[in-house]
Structure formats: C-alpha cells, structure tokens
Amino acid sequence: MTTGRALYFQGAQGPLLGVLHPAAGGRPRGHILHLPAFAEEANACRRLVSQAARALSDAGWSVLLFDLRGTGDSGGQFKEATWSGWTDDARAALNTLLHDRAPTNDTPVWLWGARGGVALALELLAAPQSLPTALCNLLAWQPLWSGQQVLQQWQRVDAARSWLHAPSPASDRIPVDDAAAITWVGGYPLSGGLKAGLLASAPKPVPPVGRLVWLDTLPTADATDPPLGTQRQLARWTAQGGPAAWRGLAGPSYWASVSTANHPALITATAQALQDTPDASPPG
Amino acid sequence: MPPMKLLPEVLTVLDQALQLEGRASTFDAHTPLLGALPELDSMTAVALIGALEVHFGIQFNDHDLQATAFETVGSLCELIEQTLG
Numbered sequence: 001m002t003t004g005r006a007l008y009f010q011g012a013q014g015p016l017l018g019v020l021h022p023a024a025g026g027r028p029r030g031h032i033l034h035l036p037a038f039a040e041e042a043n044a045c046r047r048l049v050s051q052a053a054r055a056l057s058d059a060g061w062s063v064l065l066f067d068l069r070g071t072g073d074s075g076g077q078f079k080e081a082t083w084s085g086w087t088d089d090a091r092a093a094l095n096t097l098l099h100d101r102a103p104t105n106d107t108p109v110w111l112w113g114a115r116g117g118v119a120l121a122l123e124l125l126a127a128p129q130s131l132p133t134a135l136c137n138l139l140a141w142q143p144l145w146s147g148q149q150v151l152q153q154w155q156r157v158d159a160a161r162s163w164l165h166a167p168s169p170a171s172d173r174i175p176v177d178d179a180a181a182i183t184w185v186g187g188y189p190l191s192g193g194l195k196a197g198l199l200a201s202a203p204k205p206v207p208p209v210g211r212l213v214w215l216d217t218l219p220t221a222d223a224t225d226p227p228l229g230t231q232r233q234l235a236r237w238t239a240q241g242g243p244a245a246w247r248g249l250a251g252p253s254y255w256a257s258v259s260t261a262n263h264p265a266l267i268t269a270t271a272q273a274l275q276d277t278p279d280a281s282p283p284g
Numbered sequence: 285m286p287p288m289k290l291l292p293e294v295l296t297v298l299d300q301a302l303q304l305e306g307r308a309s310t311f312d313a314h315t316p317l318l319g320a321l322p323e324l325d326s327m328t329a330v331a332l333i334g335a336l337e338v339h340f341g342i343q344f345n346d347h348d349l350q351a352t353a354f355e356t357v358g359s360l361c362e363l364i365e366q367t368l369g
Contacts (some may be wrong), residue, residue: 040327153330156349160329163318163351219300219335220293227341253301256331261303 004053004065009096012088014075018066018096019050021057028062030108031097032139032274035090035117035124038150039078039188040157041255042071045114045141048254052267059271061110064097079182079189083123083147083197090124108210110137110274115255116150118143119201125209137210137242139270142217142255145233147201154185212237212244213273215266222265223248245273288313290361293339298357301335302328313358318351329354336360342367 004019036042053063067074068089070081111121118140144150183190226246237244252261299308302323317324344367353363
C-alpha cells in the first residue's frame with residue numbers, strides 16, 4: 001500500500017498543507033485533487049478520505065489532499081477564510097498537483113469534492129482564470145452544490161443546537177444582512193467575507209466539463225434510481241457537461257460525526273467509477 | 285395519535301443516520317428523541333434531516349424544523365407526513 005507524503009505549498013494567502021499520495025507503479029493514469037468538506041464535516045470525513053486516497057493511489061492515480069486556509073494544518077485561522085480565498089487555494093492545489101501543466105487527454109484530471117467541497121469545485125471550474133476545465137471531471141461525495149446550500153446546512157446546525165440547549169443569543173446567530181460580522185456556527189467562526197461569498201454562490205450553470213460521478217450514501221439500501229431532485233441535477237449536468245452517473249450506496253453518515261465506521265462500498269465504487277475510461281459506460 | 289404509517293421507514297433512516305446499530309428497532313412513536321438520545325446532537329440532527337429528505341424525496345421548510353418536531357419519533361413522523369402533503 002502506498003503512503004502519503006506531506007508537503008507545503010503556497011496558497012492564495014499563505015502556506016497550505018497537502019498530502020500527496022503518488023501513483024503506485026510510477027506514471028499516474030491521472031490526477032485527483034480532493035476538495036474537502038468544511039468545518040466539522042471535514043474532520044468527520046478525514047479518515048474515510050484518507051482511506052480512499054490510498055486505495056486510489058494503489059490503483060495508479062496521483063492524489064492530492066490538502067487543508068483549506070484556516071483549517072487543519074494549513075496556515076491562517078478559520079475566521080479569516082473567504083469563499084474567494086478558498087477558491088484560489090483550490091486553484092493553487094490543482095497547479096501543485098499538475099506541476100503547473102494543463103491537463104491532457106492522456107492523463108485525466110478529477111476534482112473529488114466531499115459535501116461543500118463540490119460547491120468549491122464548481123466555483124473553481126466556473127472561474128475564468130482556471131486551468132482548461134474541459135478535461136476536468138467531477139467526483140462528488142454527498143454533494144452540496146452551491147455555497148447557499150452550504151450556508152443552509154450551517155444554519156440548520158445552528159438551529160439544531162438551540163433545540164438541544166438554551167437558545168443562542170441573537171448576536172450569536174447568523175445574521176443574513178450583516179456581512180461584516182463574525183458569527184459562530186457549530187463552534188466555528190464564520191467571517192463576514194465567507195458568509196457573503198456563500199450567499200453569493202447560487203446554484204450555477206454547469207461549466208462545460210467532463211464526466212460527473214456522483215456517489216451518495218443512503219441510510220437504507222443501495223439504489224441505482226436517483227431521487228427526483230437528483231435526477232434534475234443530473235439532467236442539468238448532462239445538458240452542459242459530459243456524461244453523469246449516480247449511485248446510492250447504503251452506509252453510515254460519514255460526514256456527520258467522527259467515528260470509526262468503515263464504508264468500503266464507497267471506496268470500491270469510487271475506484272471502479274474512475275477506472276472507467278472517459279468514453280466507457282457509467283458505473284452502476 | 286401520531287401517524288404510524290411511516291414509522292418503520294423513519295426508524296430505519298433514524299437508525300442508520302445516527303448509527304444506532306439496530307437499537308431503533310425497539311423504538312415506537314412515543315420514544316423520546318431530543319435530549320434522550322445521546323447520538324442526536326446538532327450535527328447528527330442535520331444529517332438525519334438530510335437523510336429523511338433524500339429517503340422520502342422531500343424538502344423540509346426550514347421554518348418547520350423546530351425542536352417540537354424532534355421531541356419523539358411520532359412527532360418526527362408527523363413532520364414528514366405534513367411535508368409530504
């Protein structure tokens with residue numbers, strides 16, 4: 001089994017920690033950049049993401065994991081984070097992974113987002129200064145598709161906290177109209193800039209990119225027929241981008257709580273989906 | 285009397301979303317949730333909400349997501365029933 005190598009690289013506003021899992025066997029079959037979930041969800045996902053990164057590098061992919069500014073072992077504080085800064089960090093990470101070379105047909109590039117990391121991936125793909133994105137594919141784990149959806153999740157955490165304990169003081173709740181204030185959500189200080197960026201990040205048209213592999217984890221049984229809302233999102237993708245495939249895998253809510261629960265079906269499905277060539281049939 | 289029609293499905297989703305390892309099979313409509321179930325914290329509550337939305341193909345109105353809806357298994361079933369229309 002391959003092991004990861006820690007490296008620091010320069011992000012938009014300071015050093016970022018990455019862990020590079022080099023492709024087993026030398027020349028990689030392609031490159032995968034992981035865009036992490038945010039805040040507490042990033043911690044909850046960390047173990048499974050590392051397991052999947054090792055499995056993918058064993059399968060011949062070069063995989064880069066990294067911590068966004070103000071999270072994990074990267075520089076800065078969470079309260080300084082902004083949406084545009086995180087998008088710039090993601091671009092710096094992609095450049096690091098690709099050694100500043102553009103993607104080619106020979107070595108496909110996958111952006112692998114978990115939860116809010118998918119919204120960040122779309123932001124990166126939509127940014128005009130990004131690398132040529134037509135050859136980029138998207139692997140989405142339990143995706144949130146826009147910054148607005150990320151913010152809604154955080155607001156729900158905030159609301160749920162008030163159900164369990166004394167209600168938060170008004171000043172501690174997320175004000176929707178005060179872009180300058182720091183607010184605390186689930187123990188994380190949310191900067192005015194991050195909040196404003198999330199609010200401005202509406203669901204966007206899908207950029208003309210490659211394939212989408214969307215892997216949801218469901219509480220009950222495996223599924224191959226996507227729910228209605230998922231079908232609409234898949235249709236939007238295929239109208240603009242490349243082929244899209246969805247699978248629902250029964251398993252634990254790995255993004256919601258730090259636990260030692262394993263989810264081998266998700267790791268296997270991820271490796272299988274990416275193993276297909278771009279023209280191959282979608283998984284499922 | 286809370287609606288019982290959805291109970292089995294709700295218990296299945298509850299068990300998986302909160303990783304109760306089968307304990308939910310002993311629950312009924314009167315089983316208390318908020319404050320009684322240590323696995324139900326603010327993070328897992330949101331995961332449970334999301335799992336219910338996916339499972340039942342619904343979108344909760346955030347105004348309906350109040351503590352009272354999560355007091356018991358039965359009140360949660362009522363919220364889903366109401367959202368399903």
